[in-house]
Amino acid sequence: MTGVTPIPKPQYNWRDTLLSRQLGTRLPIMATGLQWLANAEYVAAAVDVGMMGFISAATFSDTSALRDEIQRCRELLNGRAFGVNVSMLPKLLPGDRTDEIMSLIVEERIAVVETSGRDPSPYVAGLKAGGCSLVHKVPQLRHALKAEAAGVDAVILVGAECGGHPGELPVGTMVQGALAARTLTIPFALGGGIATGEQIVAALALGASGVAIGTHFLVSDEIPAHAEYKRRLIEAQPGDTTLIMSSLRNSMRVLRNDTTAIVEALEGQGINDIQQLMPYVRGSLGKAAYASGDWRQGALSVGQGVGLTARNAPLADIVAELEAEADTALARLSNI
Ligand SMILES: Cc1cc2nc3c(=O)[nH]c(=O)nc-3n(C[C@H](O)[C@H](O)[C@H](O)COP(=O)(O)O)c2cc1C
Structure with a gap:
């Protein structure tokens, strides 16, 4: 075509988002809590590759075992920041250790806590005073709005596809993201079925500032499973x-x-x-x-998302593949 000056495409860096800045990570990806599996080695590998990783507190039967795991992770990471996941699901059987775990988290100066399962408001002030960021994970937008009002730093919305708990009225991740983008004012991440870089770009296009991944990382070498x-x-x-x-x-x-x-x-x-x-x-x-x-x-x-998971490999390789796919997806969009 002659006589037409092409409009330069804006440069967009998908790796740099409100959430990645808030978490201080290279990538806007969270390797969120996995009971029994997200241990010090896995979390250290997640942080090493540029994500935020979370040790699952629910794995440990007492706080002293959790404290030891935190110590191990700190050593593996030479003091770099990592997170702890606190699953506060209403207990089907008696016994709740949330207060104890939250005190330990503040004492240990953990950088970020990922909560899930019930209203985190009783813990917001204490965690903030302890310099800890709070990311609350929910399967329903109304709980995200409540958490936002309670002062959490960010929320994770998980859709019906997710491993673990999708809530009692599961909503697909695509709809969840669109609703969240129209309603929330704090940064949010989207989770549930995300297993490719193209999906990461889609989540960001919907308005999310990042993604949360569980299932796709289960096959990584660092996951302590057979x-x-x-x-x-x-x-x-x-x-x-x-x-x-x-x-x-x-x-x-x-x-x-x-x-x-x-x-x-x-x-x-x-x-x-x-x-x-x-x-x-x-x-x-x-x-x-x-x-x-x-x-x-x-x-x-x-x-x-397990249906998209094709090979086991070191976590760093799986994440490198996600990054390459996301880069390709964006390049493809720029050429449409
Ligand atoms: C094996 C496994 C264990 C999990 N354990 C926890 C947990 O202890 N606490 C929690 O908040 N979420 C837990 N989750 C949910 C994940 O943190 C994450 O929200 C979810 O996996 C995201 O969806 P995806 O599985 O489609 O990637 C678990 C998920 C899996 C697959």
């Missing part, structure tokens, strides 16, 4: 997950296996008594499955 479990995840299709525990208003997206067949049958019969379901869904079975590789047993949190 190779046979990782092999099953690599093979799995998006439809190989299912939602259980809705009868207890504690829905979980997990890998379809022998345990889910039993739990679905019991729930189908109208059984919603935790004592009857607990023998199948208790956390110790999941822990044992990760150790033995027998993925047929236990309620193993896995999201639909």
Whole structure:
């Protein structure tokens, strides 16, 4: 074409967002809490590659074991910042250690806390006074708005596709992101089914300042789980997950296996008594499955993004692939 001066394309750096600046990370990606799996080595690898990683407090039966893990992570990272995930789900059985864990977090001067499961407001002032950023994860926008009003620094919205808890009225990640962008004023990250760089660009295009990833990182070398479990995840299709525990208003997206067949049958019969379901869904079975590789047993949190997960590799390689895909996706957009 002659006589037309092309308009220069604006340079857009997807790696530099409100959230990456807030977290002080190279990338706007969070490797969020994974009970039994997000340990010091995994979190250190996440931080090393430029993400924010979170040690799962729920893995540790007492605060002194959590304190030791924090110490180990600090050593691996030579003092660089990392996070702790505090899952505050309403307990199905008695016993709640949240107060104790939050005190430890402030004492240990942890940089960022990822909370989930219930209203974080009782902890906002204490964490802020301790210089700790608070990122609260929710499956519903109304809870995100409440957390925003309570003064959290950022929220993570997870959609129905996510591994773990998508809430009782699950909303797809695409809709979740669009709603959040129109409503929230604080930075938000989007999670649930994100397993490619193209999806990261899509989340940012929707208005998110970052993404939260769980399932896609489960096959990384640093995840302390048996190779046979990782092999099953690599093979799995998006439809190989299912939602259980809705009868207890504690829905979980997990890998379809022998345990889910039993739990679905019991729930189908109208059984919603935790004592009857607990023998199948208790956390110790999941822990044992990760150790033995027998993925047929236990309620193993896995999201639909598992269908996009094709190989196991060091976390750094998986993230490098995500970055390359995101760069390509943006270049492609600039050429349309
Ligand atoms: C195996 C596994 C364990 C998880 N454990 C926790 C946990 O202890 N606390 C928490 O807040 N979220 C937990 N999650 C949720 C993740 O932090 C994250 O929100 C979710 O995986 C994002 O969706 P995705 O799985 O589609 O990437 C877990 C997820 C998985 C897959």
